[in-house]
Amino acid sequence: MKRVAVVGTGVAGAYLLNRLPDNVEAEAFEMRTQKNWYTVCAWGTSQPFISDMVKQAGFNFDDYVLHKGKSMVVDLGDEQVNIPLRGLVTYDKHRLTEDMLKGKKVHWGAQIKEADGNFQGFDTVVDATGLQRSLLPKIQDDLVIPSLEYQVKSKEIPYDDFVIRPYPGLTGYWWWFPLGDGMGHVGAGDLRGRYRFELDEFVKKYHCEVVRKIGRPVRVTPPKFAEPFFEGKVTGVGESIGTVYPMLGEGIIPSMQCVNLFVDHLGDNEGYRRAVLDHFAVYSKVYEFIKAKVEDRFSLMRMWPTLLSIFLYMRGNERRYGMETRLSDFYKIVTRL
Numbered sequence: 001m002k003r004v005a006v007v008g009t010g011v012a013g014a015y016l017l018n019r020l021p022d023n024v025e026a027e028a029f030e031m032r033t034q035k036n037w038y039t040v041c042a043w044g045t046s047q048p049f050i051s052d053m054v055k056q057a058g059f060n061f062d063d064y065v066l067h068k069g070k071s072m073v074v075d076l077g078d079e080q081v082n083i084p085l086r087g088l089v090t091y092d093k094h095r096l097t098e099d100m101l102k103g104k105k106v107h108w109g110a111q112i113k114e115a116d117g118n119f120q121g122f123d124t125v126v127d128a129t130g131l132q133r134s135l136l137p138k139i140q141d142d143l144v145i146p147s148l149e150y151q152v153k154s155k156e157i158p159y160d161d162f163v164i165r166p167y168p169g170l171t172g173y174w175w176w177f178p179l180g181d182g183m184g185h186v187g188a189g190d191l192r193g194r195y196r197f198e199l200d201e202f203v204k205k206y207h208c209e210v211v212r213k214i215g216r217p218v219r220v221t222p223p224k225f226a227e228p229f230f231e232g233k234v235t236g237v238g239e240s241i242g243t244v245y246p247m248l249g250e251g252i253i254p255s256m257q258c259v260n261l262f263v264d265h266l267g268d269n270e271g272y273r274r275a276v277l278d279h280f281a282v283y284s285k286v287y288e289f290i291k292a293k294v295e296d297r298f299s300l301m302r303m304w305p306t307l308l309s310i311f312l313y314m315r316g317n318e319r320r321y322g323m324e325t326r327l328s329d330f331y332k333i334v335t336r337l
């Protein structure tokens with residue numbers, strides 16, 4: 001493989017441009033103009049885990065960290081659960097992604113609607129368009145969670161660390177992610193859109209300056225149900241093929257992991273497909289659980305084996321998620337709501 005076109009310069013596209021071997025020539029195509037381009041996200045991730053991946057691309061993650069979490073409050077309404085954090089941070093995702101694009105050939109303002117005819121001379125076209133999935137066939141029964149977020153600044157915010165408040169039925173959650181220096185992301189994603197007025201009330205209550213209003217739905221359909229991953233010259237990476245952890249709507253690390261699988265299987269689509277399905281297999285279990293909850297057909301008895309395997313997965317991957325997973329907290333969160 002000699003020439004690769006990367007469509008989309010979010011975290012997956014930008015990371016990929018820095019992970020391809022030197023003998024591959026890459027060009028990126030981004031629908032937004034350079035001035036209007038922005039990384040929509042709450043910027044939360046696990047520092048110990050992502051640092052190694054960022055290093056593989058030649059960057060030092062520590063230079064971008066904004067807030068190091070110690071404890072996250074999960075507000076269950078009648079009770080608050082305090083989850084000890086083990087590396088969950090916010091970082092300046094926009095600046096790091098922007099730095100990853102420096103010196104790369106990027107065609108800004110290039111909205112690509114189809115690969116056919118557009119990419120003669122390229123061996124592979126990567127669909128890194130996230131939610132849009134502009135170049136691959138649509139996903140049947142795609143589950144996407146509408147979300148909205150404000151970047152705000154205020155001296156009156158009563159929280160000094162991460163806070164989340166899940167909505168009843170686990171259809172999404174409200175969040176406060178601190179960015180340091182009185183700044184933070186207040187946002188919410190909810191299948192039923194119940195957050196509509198909550199963000200404005202927050203802004204009013206704490207006299208916030210709204211720096212930016214952003215939002216787009218998050219795909220929580222896992223890779224198992226987001227096939228095909230490739231068609232003709234096009235191969236998908238990142239959220240376009242469902243690499244978002246459905247319980248948290250967390251897609252930064254998974255999208256980068258997906259890029260690494262793509263690079264490991266360059267030119268071997270079937271090998272890549274199998275590696276993605278294998279690596280993200282647990283996401284399908286989490287998705288089944290979330291679907292059962294939101295469709296109101298959750299039964300603790302029936303789903304207990306699934307829940308146990310999700311718990312054991314998270315418990316065994318505390319470094320990956322940057323937080324301690326205790327059985328009592330997990331049980332409360334998944335059963336009470």
Ligand SMILES: Cc1cc2nc3c(=O)[nH]c(=O)nc-3n(C[C@H](O)[C@H](O)[C@H](O)COP(=O)(O)OP(=O)(O)OC[C@H]3O[C@@H](n4cnc5c(N)ncnc54)[C@H](O)[C@@H]3O)c2cc1C
Nearest residue numbers: 008010011012031042043044112129130134238239251252
């Ligand atoms: C409000 C919100 C908060 C989130 N918070 C977190 C968080 O705190 N932590 C976390 O881990 N994850 C979070 N996520 C999820 C995470 O941001 C995404 O899963 C991740 O960014 C996906 O990366 P990606 O590169 O695949 O897609 P994206 O980051 O969406 O990038 C896609 C790029 O493709 C471009 N594009 C789209 N269509 C075309 C086209 N036709 N032609 C050219 N370019 C195109 C877009 O402009 C964009 O630049 C959040 C998501 C949302 C919406």
